[in-house]
Amino acid sequence: MMKVERITKVVQKETILNDINFNVELGHIIGVVGRNGVGKTTLLRTMVGILLPTNGDVMIDEASIFKQPAKKQDVMFVPDSPEALKQYSTNEIVRIYEATYHRFDRNYFYELMERFSLPTVKKITHYSKGMKALFSLILAFSTRAKYILLDEPTDGLDVIVKKQILQFLIEEVADGDVSIIISSHRLDELEFMCDEIILMKDGSIESHYELAEMKTMYKKVQVVFEKEMPADVTKHVNILNQTGRVYTLIIDQSDEEAEQVIANHQPVLFEELPISLEDLFVTKLGGDSDVS
Numbered sequence: 001m002m003k004v005e006r007i008t009k010v011v012q013k014e015t016i017l018n019d020i021n022f023n024v025e026l027g028h029i030i031g032v033v034g035r036n037g038v039g040k041t042t043l044l045r046t047m048v049g050i051l052l053p054t055n056g057d058v059m060i061d062e063a064s065i066f067k068q069p070a071k072k073q074d075v076m077f078v079p080d081s082p083e084a085l086k087q088y089s090t091n092e093i094v095r096i097y098e099a100t101y102h103r104f105d106r107n108y109f110y111e112l113m114e115r116f117s118l119p120t121v122k123k124i125t126h127y128s129k130g131m132k133a134l135f136s137l138i139l140a141f142s143t144r145a146k147y148i149l150l151d152e153p154t155d156g157l158d159v160i161v162k163k164q165i166l167q168f169l170i171e172e173v174a175d176g177d178v179s180i181i182i183s184s185h186r187l188d189e190l191e192f193m194c195d196e197i198i199l200m201k202d203g204s205i206e207s208h209y210e211l212a213e214m215k216t217m218y219k220k221v222q223v224v225f226e227k228e229m230p231a232d233v234t235k236h237v238n239i240l241n242q243t244g245r246v247y248t249l250i251i252d253q254s255d256e257e258a259e260q261v262i263a264n265h266q267p268v269l270f271e272e273l274p275i276s277l278e279d280l281f282v283t284k285l286g287g288d289s290d291v292s
């Protein structure tokens with residue numbers, strides 16, 4: 001188990017991460033979402049020990065990655081634009097990784113290169129942007145690290161490779177030996193593969209739920225009233241969208257009165273719609289006018 005324990009990160013007197021706490025068990029895909037600049041990348045970089053937290057610790061199987069650096073072998077970070085090692089050839093990088101990561105699996109590496117039809121090259125700079133992203137992913141999984149942290153992993157990948165990658169990520173965690181933590185703005189992709197979502201706000205965790213559970217906490221409905229929306233309804237709902245008299249609303253299920261208040265006005269139309277992660281994101285974070 002990986003434990004992120006009370007991580008706080010202050011940079012130039014500014015608190016970027018504030019008391020972040022959560023556990024990662026093996027066999028899960030966890031999505032980290034939040035507005036631009038909220039601290040997602042800083043969190044991932046701290047979780048692998050690239051950044052030192054101002055306070056708090058990251059534990060893997062009860063050992064701190066900061067106090068026992070060998071534990072860092074268990075966690076790999078794939079940045080959104082990997083710049084390192086670009087002057088090397090594919091095969092040289094394999095040798096460097098073999099020397100660095102004790103569990104690096106050369107056979108698995110070449111198997112994945114073949115699976116994703118990625119050729120070996122004399123210099124990594126010869127790869128296109130998408131090929132570099134794919135290469136970084138393949139390298140990360142070939143280290144056989146238990147915790148793989150991905151920052152915007154599908155950026156720059158074409159739709160065919162993207163689908164293959166999403167499928168691959170799901171397969172990787174299926175055996176229960178690996179967990180993946182993904183920071184992404186692609187909420188549709190996260191929805192497809194994540195079982196847990198961490199939603200960040202102002203450098204803190206606003207909520208951390210299983211995605212399925214989170215969806216049961218809210219209800220999305222489409223409502224049409226005879227005239228405009230009654231004032232007492234407005235107090236109980238979050239308006240996602242309005243097109244003419246058609247409102248798309250989010251109702252917090254803990255507000256027991258909300259549906260009754262709507263029904264009291266005898267709406268012309270009142271029907272439930274499937275709720276998406278994007279709806280939850282807008283509901284929980286849409287009220288912030290600034291990029292945090």
Ligand SMILES: Nc1ncnc2c1ncn2[C@@H]1O[C@H](COP(=O)(O)OP(=O)(O)OP(=O)(O)O)[C@@H](O)[C@H]1O
Nearest residue numbers: 011012016034035036037038039040041042043292
């Ligand atoms: N080295 C640094 N020095 C000063 N401030 C930094 C540094 N790195 C990050 N920050 C600040 O920390 C905050 C969080 O940045 P971070 O890159 O973690 O956000 P993010 O959630 O990943 O954003 P995005 O969704 O845009 O990628 C931002 O306000 C950023 O300006």
